[in-house]
């Protein structure tokens with residue numbers, strides 16, 4: 001069994017002193033993988049102090065030197081890419097082939113793309129008799145979830161470090177491989193001591209970080225329930241917050257759009273990483289006339305998805321993270337069964353592999369708009385299909401949850417798709433299957449969060465403008 005039992009504080013590894021641990025299991029076999037040792041508030045104090053002391057030197061180093069170090073981190077991560085992809089796949093359950101591309105290669109590209117912003121971003125501008133300088137916010141607490149662990153860490157660390165902030169990271173205690181790899185990568189890259197500190201822990205460590213008086217900003221990704229608590233605590237001393245939270249994103253198929261393509265893309269999005277994706281499309285909104293054809297296409301699409309061993313190259317659907325996660329998802333499915341919706345695929349008794357935390361890809365049609373399934377994030381492979389009578393109806397349904405992270409619009413042409421996209425309260429809307437753009441802002445309206453990650457928008461989150469006036 002692997003023991004994840006070291007913090008990174010002030011450039012050195014430090015053994016976790018406290019005795020509490022969390023057991024991690026292989027998602028596909030349920031065999032124990034290892035133990036994560038959990039730190040405490042004392043560790044947070046040491047890490048924040050190291051970050052505070054490292055701040056002036058890191059700022060003075062200049063953006064080009066910081067960008068060079070970001071590229072060195074990317075190179076070091078690349079050299080351990082295979083191990084990282086394996087580790088994350090075993091923890092989270094994502095098929096290995098996808099894990100390589102999405103869990104590892106995409107974040108490495110993001111470290112490099114963020115470094116490249118050093119060449120184009122204007123840190124100083126002239127406004128009348130003022131010189132406006134973008135200065136780093138200061139010491140950042142980064143708290144991240146388990147579902148895309150390296151990606152979510154990268155979305156905070158790379159821009160924070162480029163901006164000149166120093167960071168204390170508390171990664172998810174449920175997916176430790178990514179931060180362990182990152183720790184080694186930062187050592188190899190020669191990041192100066194204290195610039196990045198990593199404290200292993202759970203809610204106790206997260207709470208200590210959020211309430212620490214020397215932390216200037218909290219950048220949090222996780223559930224809306226925890227995000228609300230964290231934002232309220234951070235407001236106590238007016239820390240800047242950035243919140244990337246849950247979602248219940250919808251795809252709308254407008255009259256005359258390509259239904260077959262819409263169904264294919266929706267199924268791919270909903271069941272990616274077994275539904276453990278914040279921006280997954282988990283509601284499909286179709287016209288009542290299209291419903292019978294949509295139903296048949298959905299059933300066919302799911303029948304072709306192989307569920308099984310994440311290491312097998314033909315597997316499309318792996319297991320969920322843990323027994324607890326499977327239990328939560330099955331509770332949503334049980335409730336949907338009681339709602340009397342039209343089960344199109346999967347369900348509580350659908351066959352799954354004998355070992356591993358599997359839930360069969362499940363689809364319900366004619367889902368009531370006021371049901372829990374239509375409104376709450378499941379974080380598992382469950383799609384809800386809702387029917388509309390008019391396009392206004394469809395827009396109201398899409399905007400009808402408290403979330404607002406992503407959406408897809410399928411339309412006869414781009415102009416009508418854009419018109420509907422403009423009516424949606426969602427941070428990311430793709431029209432007719434357009435691909436993800438890592439340089440575009442990513443984040444949510446409403447209960448999906450505050451602030452944006454990605455590209456220049458992600459960098460600006462970690463900067464404060466300071467205006468200096470001159471007697472001109």
Ligand code: NAD
Nearest residue numbers: 144145146171172202203206207222223226244245246278
């Ligand atoms: P979670 O909210 O349970 O935990 C997230 C992090 O917060 C973990 O590191 C956890 O240890 C820490 N934490 C828990 N309680 C805390 C507390 N009281 N104070 C401070 N920190 C605390 O979420 P999760 O289960 O790890 O991740 C799944 C959730 O994350 C889903 O809701 C998903 O939609 C969301 N998510 C959002 C995005 C996005 O970009 N919007 C991306 C990925 C995941």
